[in-house]
Amino acid sequence: MRLRRRRATELAAVGSGQSRVYRGERLAPALMLAPSVVILLALVIGPFVFLIDTALHRQNLFQTTPPRYVGADNFYYLFISTKFQVALVRMLVFAVTALAAEFVLGFVLAAWVHRLRDLPGMAIVRTLLTTPILVAPIVAAVMWRFMYQPDFGVINYILGLVGIPKPGWLSDPDIALFAIIAIDVWQWTPFVFLIVLAGMYAIPRSLYEAAKLDGTSPWRQITHLTIPWFKRVLVIVLLLRLIDLLRAFEVIVATTQGGPGDASYTLPVLVWETAFVNFQMGDAAAASLVLLVIVTIVITLLIRAISRQGVVGQGRR
Amino acid sequence: MSEIVGVTLQGVSKTYAGGNVAALNTIDLEIRAGAFFSILGPSGCGKTTLLRIIAGFEYPSAGRVFIGERDVTALSPRERDIAMVFQDYALYPHMTAAQNMTFNLRNRRVPKAEIARRLAETASILGIEPLLHKRPALLSGGERQRVALGRAMIRKPQIFLMDEPLSNLDLKLREQMRIELSRLHQALGVTVVFVTHDQAEAMTLSSELAVLRGGTLQQMGPPDRVYARPANIFVARFIGSPSMNLLRASVRGGRLVMESEGTALPVPADARLQEGEALLIGVRPHDLKVGRKGEGGLAVKVALTEHLGRHNFVVCHPVGGTACLHEQDAIQFETEASVRYPVGTELELSAAPDALRLFTPSGERRDEAP
Structure with missing residues (x-):
């Protein structure tokens, strides 16, 4: 809109004799951009507008009544429902716990592999440690469901050998969410590990040697050298993981489908259940918009907090 | 200030790849206390390996290393009371010049007042007071060099090790830093072990030098003597331009x-x-x-x-x-x-x-x- 107005004033300012050439020059970039704009419209903006529109209507796919405009009703009922509040809490617990575990583990593993990098066979260790990323998330979830199986699963089999009581991993409401977190940690810690390790390899060896001469303890080497060195990389990994964790879905649906009870009932599960189990499209659209807004807010806050420290987007200084 | 001591190497050898590649062959060196000692040789001659063995970053395959009377062969770098100036300076990029220089003292929990006193003293010797609040990325090559020197000096170590510290500077600056290094060495009176491939640098700076080739010591002595009486044709060709x-x-x-x-x-x-x-x-x-x-x-x-x-x-x-x-x-x-x-x-x-x-x-x- 603003662009068009500016163009109009510019065109008016240009003498009429030159306007032809000028218009051609102006048109070329627009034409070249057109295909991507069309794709963007069709795949992102279109569906997004449709989503907002759906969120403002009451619509059940199993009923023949046409969608009815209800204004913000869908949002209102969503916010006052206990399900939504539970889902919100579960989602945050899931994301924060998994994120913390993945970071601590990934970092410790990377520091360990980096420290022992000169030993023979470390290349194999490195490869082995990264293989979980290669497994499709749905496959990982199903595989773990079998391992978690209380009666013939391998985990309880091992616990039985040692004589430890066998919990129902996915059927005990106190444990289920954390059992799922363990799957995510298993699969995505290698991602953190890999990027942190790459960051460690990028640090010049002489820097660590200088630190050794300076009498720096291994712990201070990590806190005063390694972490500051690739803070920026860490921030990017943090963001990527957080986005992923907030919308984690397949791993939950393939194991507990949000249960037992509401033990692992997160917001993405709520959206899925509302839309594709109950076919309440209006409510589901409202919930997914809320999810989108939450993710956006979290990410924005995080980026802003970090850029205030001069880590993102401000050069090396 | 720590007592000034020398370095002695007794039959130091270093082999890599399970003994197949010899980097150093039975080196015997006597570096006197307070000397400016250069280890000179073409690239790949083992001079940096030798320095790293003195520093403790690498352990000799055979032989012993003494700092003063103390056998340090099995000690880690931090137990050796040495400071090193690296070829790439190895300044901590996220710390200011002052933080870089005081990192060691802070690690050792030296009282704050003492740290401030030593920082001021060192900075004034090197003339880098205006740079103290800057990070390395904002410093020029010569300034980084000075900060790296300051980081080594502030600890008052027994031995200074320098690994081609001037090779990243342009010619003019290099000549200037050469004079500066000479002046510092005279003022501080410490033992310096200096690695270089530049014979002019070694000739002008050292009180004594050792020429290394293919991991074998060729000749050791004061520069004028090595220049006048080279032990073999390699030294004869390598020294002098x-x-x-x-x-x-x-x-x-x-x-x-x-x-x-x-x-x-x-x-x-x-x-x-x-x-x-x-x-x-x-x-x-x-x-x-x-x-x-x-x-x-x-x-x-x-x-x-x-x-x-x-x-x-x-x-x-x-x-x-x-x-x-x-x-x-x-x-x-x-x-x-x-x-x-x-x-x-x-x-x-x-x-x-x-x-x-x-x-x-x-x-x-x-x-x-x-």
Whole structure:
């Protein structure tokens, strides 16, 4: 809109004799951009507008009544429902716990592999440690469901050998969410590990040697050298993981489908259940918009907090 | 200030790849307390490995390392009380110059007042007070160099190790830092072990130097002595610029006769030579003088003149065949800037007998050291 107005004033300012050439020059970039704009419209903006529109209507796919405009009703009922509040809490617990575990583990593993990098066979260790990323998330979830199986699963089999009581991993409401977190940690810690390790390899060896001469303890080497060195990389990994964790879905649906009870009932599960189990499209659209807004807010806050420290987007200084 | 001590290496060897690749062969070195000691050699000669063994970053495959009286062979770097200036300075990029310099003291929980006092003292010696709040990325090469030096100095270590610290600086700055380093060494009186491939650097800075080649110690001594009496033709060619001329000759009738026919030089007085003995003659470019024709000097033909302002270097080829040992068969000598020889001029060069250095055909020093 603003662009068009500016163009109009510019065109008016240009003498009429030159306007032809000028218009051609102006048109070329627009034409070249057109295909991507069309794709963007069709795949992102279109569906997004449709989503907002759906969120403002009451619509059940199993009923023949046409969608009815209800204004913000869908949002209102969503916010006052206990399900939504539970889902919100579960989602945050899931994301924060998994994120913390993945970071601590990934970092410790990377520091360990980096420290022992000169030993023979470390290349194999490195490869082995990264293989979980290669497994499709749905496959990982199903595989773990079998391992978690209380009666013939391998985990309880091992616990039985040692004589430890066998919990129902996915059927005990106190444990289920954390059992799922363990799957995510298993699969995505290698991602953190890999990027942190790459960051460690990028640090010049002489820097660590200088630190050794300076009498720096291994712990201070990590806190005063390694972490500051690739803070920026860490921030990017943090963001990527957080986005992923907030919308984690397949791993939950393939194991507990949000249960037992509401033990692992997160917001993405709520959206899925509302839309594709109950076919309440209006409510589901409202919930997914809320999810989108939450993710956006979290990410924005995080980026802003970090850029205030001069880590993102401000050069090396 | 810690007591000033020297470094002693006893039979230090280093092998890699399970003993298949030898980086250092049985090095014995005695670095006196307070010396500015240079380890000099071409790249890949093992000089950095040697320094890293002194620092404790690498352990010798055989032999012992002493700092002062203390056997440090098995000690880690931080237990050795040494400081090092790295080739790339290795400044911590996220810390300011002041934080870089005081990191060690902070690690060791030195009281804050003491840290501040030492920082001010060191910064004033190096003249870097205005830089203290800046991060390395904002400093120029020379400034980083000073901060790196400051980081080493502030700890008052027993030994300073420097790994080609000037090689990343441009020529002007390098000369300036050379003077600075000399001044600092004199002011602090500490022991410095300095690794370089630049013979001029080693010559100007050191009180003593060691020449290394292929992991083997070639010669050790004060620079002027190594320059005047190189132990073998490698040292002779490596030290001094342009390099020493090396010529094949044999003793005939009390004169050194070149392999190229008809040219000869007088024999040094104190050399006990046998008739017919084959030799290599080394003579520095500035010791060669243009003699009169027909006096029986070294016959050469001018190929090229390099003008260097105050003097020229003339590159010539021996007349009548190969006499030189080294590449391109060229003999160089020095003249005053006003003297010019057109290309193709035939000259006869002579040298004072005591300016000649004699080596055996295998390249070892022939004349006994007086």
